[in-house]
Amino acid sequence: MTAVEHAPATSRGWFNSKVFAKLAIRLGAFAAFAGIMIYFALTARGFTTTYNMINVVEQSTILGFLAFAMTVVFIGTGTDVQKGGIDLSIAANAGLCAAVYAVMMREGYGNYVAIPAAIGTGMVIGFFNGLAVVTLKIMPLLGTLAVMNIAAGVELTLTENTVVPVQSDLMTVLAFGRFLGISTLAWCLIIGSVLLVWAIHYSKIGLRLYAVGGHIEAARAAGINTGRYVYGAYIFSGFMAGVASILIVSRLSSSTPGTGLMLLPILAAALLGTVFSRRFIPTIGGTLLAALFIGFLANGFQLLGISSYWVSGVQGALILLVVTVTSFAKKH
């Protein structure tokens, strides 16, 4: 015999503080985006010109592709970077793929061999991440850090830390081609985003990937082969690194050391993207917005003549801010 009386257990409604906090953060993120855009438009000369806007979108394509890769890893392993999964090797992997591509082109293999080789390299590195995280059960932060160093090391061995120039027709099309007044790189971002939105947000694989990252026990209990999905997320991340590497080489007409430095903006974009979503989870749309945001930020700083070293600091601060704010909102 018990005399327990339960409180009515509904937690919906606008006055719910948790819902309110999330809404405030989301609106705040949009407001910050808009505010910074307006600030640059007023102060930075040439910021609002069409040429500059398209330039930023082009620049953001590579960041966007790599941030999408990170987003997919987040989706499949949970956004909690302290406990969940992460792929620290993405940027180094892209650098390695670019090196593989450039070196093979230099050796005269041609695009039909060099492109699959570059993408294949990326996927192999992704497989190693999966091996470390899923099979060997190493903490993702450490496992992918190790793989990052492997990729960076192989890249240096291949290129001997030099710039490897590349010339091909495809490069010209990617770097200078236009269609309907929009450059090829910008088209890549548009098409890539649409394909990924479809795959992640409208296909059963996407839904199951979210389930695996959202609550791995629940996903397992629902009969999902969770290990395969996490492996898949890392291999996909490697695939995206390979694709991005072709774009990197085409933009610079060469493979250049230093691609690994993109890790910080990639991480910032993927994390910042979660703030733009209703459920506070990583989404393709959110990451796209965040990548553009970071692109405009770097561009605005450049036009204002602020040292590019500051950009790196701002990105680091963004990561801290987003992680703090989202984990705060999830707790309260």
Added chain:
Amino acid sequence: MTAAAIEMRSINKIFGPVKALDDADLVVEAGTIHGLVGQNGAGKSTIIKILAGIYRRTSGNVSVFGKPLDQITPASIEAEGVHFIHQDRLLVPTATVAEAIFLRNEPRVGPFINYREMNRRASELLKLYFELDLDPRTLISELSTAQQKIVQITRALAHDAKVMVLDEPTAALVSREVESLFSVLRRLKTDGLAIVFISHYMSEILEICDVVTVLRNGTDVGVVDPSEVGIQKIVEMMTNRDTSEMYPRREVEIGAPVMSVRNLTVDGAFEDVSFDIRSGEILGLTGLLGSGDKEVLNTLFGQIKPDAGEIILHDKQQKFGSPVDAVNAGVAKIPEDRRAHGVATGLSVGENMSLASLGQLSTRGFVDRKKEAEVVDGLIRDLGIKTPDRHTLVKNLSGGNQQKVVVGKWLGCNSEISLLDEPTVAVDVGAKVEIYNLMNRLASEGKGLVFVSSDLEEVTEMCDRVLVIYRGKIIGEYKRGEIDADRLLAAASGAVAETERKRA
């Protein structure tokens, strides 16, 4: 004769040194609701997890609708139409209701998920079985416990379940929700489903089950019709003891007050609470959820600072800034949420139990291992903790036995006042008796006990005196002999209009 829906024969399962299942059988026919009962550690969850493909059996045979299954995985067992409604609501918090229901069975148009169709069918199923108007786009994390349970069951229905296994489905539900759950289960039974129903609540077993399998120590000790044999008999089979021994009696001389509470007030929680705790006394404190009984206990333990009033212990007014002060003054507390505040599962049974009393077990900073071993072994014996020895890691014990370790941890430290916050919640019958015995022993050693519980039967049986608290005020005080559960319930729910305080 058609094959049974579930047939598990001679199942054995060994975890390290512990034999969790010992030749257990479970046979469930289609069109029945089959109860599975047993004390904590009897093997209920183990046998279910074997069926679910979460654990692999050491030996034995499993067949579903006559089809023998060798390797079971969570996916393969679902394909056989067997679905599990887990106790700890295994749902993805960031998914919507519709996504959770149709996960792995999504309605599609070509390669796309048909979200409109998915949402429509989710609403339809919720309405059809539960008469529930729930927006299928609501996030799981925004649902109440009962709604999450409903989503889990709906998921099984959406996947054409033929067998449904419900593990403690009513644990977090209020009575109205339990009734609607039962009417759904009866309807599913009529539709020909086989339902396995696991519960600690004997009244529910009696109400809903056609057949009951009783497990004890990893073996099935009987398959009975509950309406024929009655609750009493089933409990006896579970515990292998007579229930009249359930509430052990004791004769203790009640002495002088150890702790006095005067006009204690915490704004918004309770006001003007005054009482004495005497040595050798078990003082009950009971009320409805939110009445303030728990807050009183937390204040006595220094977790809440009182706004007014005083706590007098050792003839001295005490100001507890934190639980540390309370422990130093000789107050111990067994928290309600033992899982959260309770055990370090990676440590051994002995280490866990001596953690709280290391001060008394050490000389000049060194732990006296011999003394520790004596105390711990004594507690293991007294509480009947099922463990090979004190060196076994707590994570290798069953849930019920883990809880006993926490109780032991707090009772091990030699305090004058013990505050017990629902010490028997979610503990099986046998463990309850052992906890009652321990309470009695503490009282007979001259300690004072404050016992908060919403189980009025145990309050009635165990306490020398009971204070009933209603909306933050003590509205009734009953001595042993005048206490009965009906009167307490009437007082706790506010039916006793004015204070009928009877001073001792």
